[in-house]
Amino acid sequence: MKNNPNVDRLKLARRQINRLKTMSRNLTDMSIDWDGLDGGMEADFEALASTVEAQIKTHNEMIDEWRQ
Numbered sequence: 001m002k003n004n005p006n007v008d009r010l011k012l013a014r015r016q017i018n019r020l021k022t023m024s025r026n027l028t029d030m031s032i033d034w035d036g037l038d039g040g041m042e043a044d045f046e047a048l049a050s051t052v053e054a055q056i057k058t059h060n061e062m063i064d065e066w067r068q
Contacts, residue, residue, distance in 0.1 A: 006066035013059050013066070020059070024052040 004010070031045035 004067065010063060010066050013063050017056055017059050017063075020052050020056045024049050024056070027052060 027045050027049035031042050031049065034042035034045065
């Protein structure tokens, strides 16, 4: 990776993936907290977690491109 011109992008994306994974876990936990209390809030947090998971997938795809 020393000769890769995208080394800074790769480092940043990897750090952000870790942060996004934490966010997703927290949002999932928050959704579970609302289970049985408020279905709307539960669904909202599930949707947010899904959005974060989609961004993780996007980051991983970009990382694959930058490695080449």
